[in-house]
Amino acid sequence: MIVHRSTVDIIAAYDRQAPYLVSDHCQLDVDSGGVTCKDPCSGSKWILFDGQLVKGPATYPLKQYTTSFDGVRLSITN
Numbered sequence: 001m002i003v004h005r006s007t008v009d010i011i012a013a014y015d016r017q018a019p020y021l022v023s024d025h026c027q028l029d030v031d032s033g034g035v036t037c038k039d040p041c042s043g044s045k046w047i048l049f050d051g052q053l054v055k056g057p058a059t060y061p062l063k064q065y066t067t068s069f070d071g072v073r074l075s076i077t078n
Helices: none
Strands: 002-005 011-014 036-038 045-047 053-055 064-069 074-077
Antiparallel strands (some): 002 011, 036 045, 045 053
């Protein structure tokens, strides 16, 4: 799982499994700046603010989980 906090109140959680060629079992790598992640098998890239694809060959966004944050506790559900 990848958890990305873009503002104090906005926290997103994504499945770490690359959504392209799932049978290859590639796990996403987060870049050093923490803004994008990359599938090391295909070279596809996604932005972590909203999970949208920025570079193919993948065609799907990241699988996102529902998050809620009350200022103290973060809950992540599917």
